[in-house]
Amino acid sequence: MLADTNAGGRATSDANRGRFLLSYERTLSDKYSLGIMAGREIGGSARYERSGGNIYIEPEAKTATLYITRKFGRNFGFYAGGGADMYSFTVIDPVGFSGLYVSHSAFKGESTGVRAEAGFLLVIKNISLRLGVKQIFFGDPGDITSDFSGGGGYAP
Secondary structure (H helix, E strand, C coil): CHHHHCCCCEEEECCCEEEEEEEEEEECCCCEEEEEEEEEEEECCEEEEECCEEEEEEEEEEEEEEEEEEECCCCEEEEEEEEEEEEEEEEECCCCCCCCCCCCCCEEEEEEEEEEEEEEEEEECCEEEEEEEEEECCCCHHHCEEECCCCCCCCC
């Protein structure tokens, strides 16, 4: 948004991301299983540059999902579930982008919301492949809350 509304600015992003997931699934019957997944995603940072100044944005996402699986045969099934997404970000202005060049702390924000997902499941021995869709029920910039705090001579 900064690059689009300010002539002479340039935004770049890092497409390298990583995700770590832990899952546990409990068999309820021959056809049904109940599972939970929790994870963390990092990466995808962005940088905005203008007139030699930089602003860095570091995002992070934590997820928790509860789902149920309905098996149709030995290797195929359908799953549906939902969960919570907790997004946070940090905006770092290391060189005083505003031109004030004073010591100040980073701007941090977070947002939490729910989502639903469903899809197909293919299982081969201990490996599962999921093909699904996800609906996120939040994401409006107005949902983001932040705490401002100063450091040094910076008074936000």
